[in-house]
Amino acid sequence: MIKMKILMLPLLQSILLFGFLEANCPVYLTVSLTGKTLQDTFLEVNWGPNCYGPPEWIGIYGQDPTTSNFQPELRIDGIENSTGKMITPIKLGKLRFPGGWNRQDSEEQPATRYPKGKCLPHFVASYKGTELLTVDCLKIQPNWMTQIKYLNKVPLKKIFLPGTHASGAFTGSSKKSSSILVRDYLVAQQFDIWSQLVFGIRYLDFSIGYKNMNTETDSDNFWIANENMLITPLVAILRDVHQFVKRSGEMVVLDFSSFPIGFYKHPEIYSSLFRLLRQELGDEAFQRNVAKDEHCADRNFGDLQQQGKHLVILFPTQELPYPENESNIICPSWRRFSTSFMNISQTLDYMRLLFSRKPDSPVRDDGWIFTAVRSMEQTLNAHKLETAKERAAVLNPKVNQWLKGPWGNNANVVALDYFSNTNIVDWAISVNTHKAFIMANKDFINLELFHLF
Incomplete structure (x- = not known):
């Protein structure tokens, strides 16, 4: 009973925190899907979902408005809807990360740890008259997993992992693609x-x-593919992943999900790819217990940390010959669910089925991936050929909003095209903080905080 009383204070603080967030009106910035280059892409301001009382006005700033009485670069008045999104005329500009988080920054000095993320020079604030209500910013989150207390005790299958679909199919930061096909239909992310x-x-x-x-180098033969076309070489991407986890200490799940070009009936090519992964990532790959047919999703971040590893590599082991198919550095694929050929209404129904975790849901007690995308073929069936950006601009805000209800608490992996027009990372951090708190105190209290409101 004494322990229960001790725990009630942080519990009540959490209840008050979530209650405050519900009663308030969150306002945040995302990167719109406009602009032919990343630098020319406009920022967008978002509010909601379901604000009880929208702010009277919103200001966009190039500096933190809480540190001085700055005038906004843009003022937005007349907000009436409880949920909304508006593209601003303010461009993202050249992207440079602070604290040693640029790829080319020297590794002689450790990169700065940011327990609550680090703001880029784009801020948004909401007001009632002259009263400041909320402040947020466009931010990087290079250390969020290692900063959440007790998250390393949560099984991977219980963590909400924000992800990207067709992750390697990205556009350059400044160069305009000469191919309309590549730029409009094959590219799936704005950021590398x-x-x-x-x-x-x-x-x-x-x-x-x-x-x-x-x-002479076999690694040159492997490419990122999307929509059955080759996009960019693979090996440089693997080296970026390796460099990031070494610098950050964070965990990353890599899912080699499909092999549409050149692999069919060629097990030797699968073997060659496996050797490339072992060469480039093997020293950072989690080593599972193959003898016990261990499911990697049952392990937690702390287990990886004990091994000094930071990568979970998902790979269709059945495609590899023996003994490579029993390698301890690869994990069998997790279950995948996709909305590729669904319209918005069908996507909502499908999410309700998956995220409810009811007996008729196909989601079970294992790692699973929800890929919220619309395929090119699906738009053709609707008699309108939409670009990848147009499809994501319609679907992503809906999925982002639906995850902010109770469904988000049941999420495992959620992968999006053009994730940058959502705040899925911020929401995943919020949900995982809650999950870690519950995990740490499960022997003392069993309350689902999200269900209290």
Whole structure:
């Protein structure tokens, strides 16, 4: 009973915190899906979902408005809807990360740890008259997993991992693609792999193609693929992942999910890819107990830390010959669910089925991946060929909003095209903080805080 009383104070604090967030109106910035280059892309301001009372006005700033009486670069008045999104005329500009988090920054000095993320020079504040209500910013989250107390005790299958679909199919930061096909239909992310990880993405989805480049190096033959076309070489991406986890100490799940080009009936090519992964990532890959047919999703971040490892590599082991199919550095694929061929209404129904965890739900007590995307074929069925950005601009805000209800608490991996027009990383951090608190105190109290409101 004494322990119960001691725990009631942080419990009540958590209840008050979540209650305050519900009663308030969150306002945040995302990166819109406009602009032919990343630097020319406009920021967008978001509020909600379901604000009880929208602010009277919102200001966009280039500096923290709480430190001085700055005038906003943009003022938005007349907000009436309880949920909304508005593209601003303010461009993202050249992206440079603080604290040693640029890819090219020297590793002689350790990168700065940011317990609550680090703001880039784009802030948003909401007001009632002259009263400041909320402040947020466009931020990087390079250390969020290691900063959440007790999260390392939560099984991977219980952690909400924000992810990207077709992670390696990204556009350059400044160069305009000469191919409309690549730019509009094959590219699926605005940020490269390094930037995705610095912003807080912790699950990467790779579709791999093989093409013999007639070079002496076999690694040159493996490419990121999307929509059955080759996009960019793989090996540089693997090295970015390796460099990031060494610098950050964070955990990342790599899912080699499909092999649409060059692999069919060629087990030797699967073996060659496996050897590349072992060469580039083997020293950071979690080593599972193959003899016990261990499920990697049952382990936790702390188990990886004890091994000094930071990567979980998902791979279809059945495609590899013996003994490579029993390698301890790869984990069998997790269950995947996709909305590729669904419209918005069908997606909502499908999420209700999956995230409810009811007896008829196909989600079981194992690692699972929800890929919220719309395929090119699906838009053709609707008699309108939409670009990848147009599809994500419609679907992502809906999925982002639906996850902010009780469903988000049941999420494992959620992967999106163009994740940057959502705040899925911030929400995952909020949900995982709650999960870690419950896990740490499960022997004393069994309350689902989200269900109290």
